[in-house]
Amino acid sequence: MELDEQSIIEQPVSNTTLIYEGIDYNAYSLIQLACMAESEITGQSIAKFQDAMKLQLIVIKSKLSNQPENNLDKLNALLRCVYDEQGFTGDWKAFFKVKNALLSSVLSRRKGVPISLGFLLIEMLKEVGFDAYGICFPSGFIVKVLLNNESLYIDPFNGQLVGFTELELKVRGQLGNHARLTSDMLQADSNETIIKRYVNVIKAGYIQADNVELALLCSDILLRLDPEDAFEVRDRGFLFQQLDCFQLACNDFTYFIEQCPDDPIVSLLKQQIKSMSDDLVAQVLH
Structure with a gap:
């Protein structure tokens, strides 16, 4: 078939x-x-x-x-x-x-x-x-x-x-x-571990294809399974940023910074938050 x-x-x-x-x-x-x-x-x-x-x-x-x-x-x-x-x-x-x-x-x-x-x-x-x-x-x-x-x-x-x-x-x-x-x-992995890996692989494929909406859906599934996964929240923030959903992206980046303050990417995320916040202010003024 x-x-x-x-x-x-x-x-x-x-x-x-x-x-x-x-x-x-x-x-x-x-x-x-x-x-x-x-x-x-x-x-x-x-x-x-x-x-x-x-x-x-x-x-x-x-x-x-x-x-x-x-x-x-x-x-x-x-x-x-x-x-x-x-x-x-x-x-x-x-x-x-x-x-x-x-x-x-x-x-x-x-x-x-x-x-x-x-x-x-x-x-x-x-x-x-x-x-x-x-x-x-x-x-x-x-x-x-x-x-x-x-x-x-x-x-x-x-x-x-x-x-x-x-x-x-x-x-x-x-x-x-x-x-x-x-x-x-x-060691054999659990079904949970393997399915999360599988959805991540699909998400990566959609990101590579610039299909941000479906990549975001994959991220939503992963966060449904593990709502406190700070790294997945961070990744979702980047997807929101690509869709110009700046407030949602800022929220996700802020959550990651709070959970992983010593991560090397924190300084970059802070810059992104400032840039998006400036864009949000400009949108309101106009």
């Missing part, structure tokens, strides 16, 4: 609040939560996505029907099916585009970024019986599979199994040459 990519990205937003403070993250799968977030942001039909996903899962199950035992051979067969035969792949050429973050677009195009591809891969792995989890790894989303009391790690961007040496190289590439892989980095 094909989903119209352009309509997914540009259609009006939903009026229904699906992601809210106090939501029971454990009552939903990762892909359900991600689909709910996308539906709230873009208005994309959850039922339409679910139908398309069901078809994809049927294909995967039929391809692996002759491999009932969950072992390394079956895991490799699944990865070949998804990445070689079905053509799912990471999109280097348009890495920061919204179409590579939104699940419905990624399912239709079979191209995406690690977190969106990771959600789809986890769902496929679970459908055929594997225990699969997500990790918000420093360099990008990683999928963890438990197999015979052993943890295996998959880079969902290319479908490759990655060992500790490769994972440490990824860490050093992201955090600096002196950084080292630690056991904490390989």
Whole structure:
């Protein structure tokens, strides 16, 4: 089932609040939560996505029907099916585009970024019986599979199994040459942590596309989930500033300064507040 990519990205937003403070993250799968977030942001039909996903899962199950035992051979067969035969792949050429973050677009195009591809891969792995989890790894989303009391790690961007040496190289590439892989980095993250990361990725895509209104909606969802996140309040302030909502921006910057007075960006924010306050006075005078 094909989903119209352009309509997914540009259609009006939903009026229904699906992601809210106090939501029971454990009552939903990762892909359900991600689909709910996308539906709230873009208005994309959850039922339409679910139908398309069901078809994809049927294909995967039929391809692996002759491999009932969950072992390394079956895991490799699944990865070949998804990445070689079905053509799912990471999109280097348009890495920061919204179409590579939104699940419905990624399912239709079979191209995406690690977190969106990771959600789809986890769902496929679970459908055929594997225990699969997500990790918000420093360099990008990683999928963890438990197999015979052993943890295996998959880079969902290319479908490759990655060992500790490769994972440490990824860490050093992201955090600096002196950084080292630690056991904490390989722990499965909660649905709450992962969904917040996912909405942040979508927000970044909309910022990159200069779609400030939808970026602001993403920020609203994140603050709904964590109203006291001072850094998200600060980011929302910058979005308000771009929309010439100077009083709202000043309020957000002031809140951040109060919560994080020693942050290096405080002096810049104070300058921004003064500049916007002058603009507000000028607007009133005219």
